[in-house]
Amino acid sequence: MSEDADGARRRETAAQAVDPCVTSSMVVAAFWEEASGAGIDPQAGYEAVLDQVQAVREGALAGPEAMLAGQAIALNAIFAEMARRGQAALGRPGIAAERYLRLAIRAQAQCRATLRALSDMANRPTKEVEAPRPITRIERIIVQPRGHDGPSGMRTGEAGPADDWAARNAEREDYGEGLDGGAARGLCADDAGAPGVGAFDRTPYG
Template sequence: MATKKPAGKAAGKMEARPAAAPDPEKAEAMAKMAMRPSVNAAAVMVAYGKPLGIGEDDVAALMDRLTDDMKDLWAGDMKRAEAMLFGQAHALQAIFMNLARRATAQEYMKNWEAYMRMAMKAQSQCRMTLETLATIKNPPVVFARQANINNGGQQQVNNGAAPALEQAPAHAANPKAAPTELLEQQHGEWLDTGATSAAGGTDPLMAPVGEVHRPAKR
């Protein structure tokens, strides 16, 4: 006697079950781990470090070492960064020399040009690496001058490089103001050196003018 299969269920199929809810704490821990610079650097070093013998088991050691070096960097110690740049400059120099020598062995111009183009790129990267190292060793000094201008409650700040030596222009000299007092009161000289004359016949009542204040001419 044949048995009947339950209706609605196909043979060999399993019932769909809802996926388990993700663990929030685990998800947060994985996100923090993925964002750590030491973890990212260690993962790349393992992927490209196989010729050096770096394997999957060395990830934890690499992370710890990178973390210690980053703490030194935060404290202002740039020795490892300088050493890294110097080593990269030498590596780029080796790449340039290899490609340049291989270019001389090419028979066709197209192949020679391709090798020389890559060689010159390596040379340019080497130069830029050395420039970066020089900037770290001797950072540029910037002199800045700040002027604060307050116009009706709205403050304007103008920052600009201060000149090495400020000199007033030759035409900006202020001439001495002309004296406004009487000449004899400043320098002991008289405006009129002649003697006081007597009253004329046309106007006998006119007295001689005073010593200081004289009437204005009509």
């Protein structure tokens, strides 16, 4: 076998190992054979699981609803049986009664959670509306100018053009408040009329 064919076979095996439809069908087949004594063809089991997944993708949730309803019924049966065994073990030595009753309570709680999930699925909204993304404080500072009127005549709360940040930064530079060193440039400029605290006196000593 060539290296290309061997690599393709390894990739195919890895893809099957991480495919949820493949792994689910294997688990179903193993438990079904143990319970009924009849085996399931791997390809047929895979296609059955894939059909269920495709139906859910298309919005048909009859299968999952039936699954949850069946699980709730089974859990209720487990609760009743464990409660019966716990009651029968009451008054006897050991902790069998406590263990049975604990299992009954756990089955009851899981049954209630399953019914809640079934109710949520039945009452799901017809169309999910995506909530708007909250505006961060930094975005609010950048987009909304301070005061009633912005530097370009905008009212507070109105989004400015894409280059509005650069325009406001340029105006701050005129007062020595720019973010790119405007204040430092005003302090160190040779021009006596430069903004800031004025130019340095560079008269030589002596």
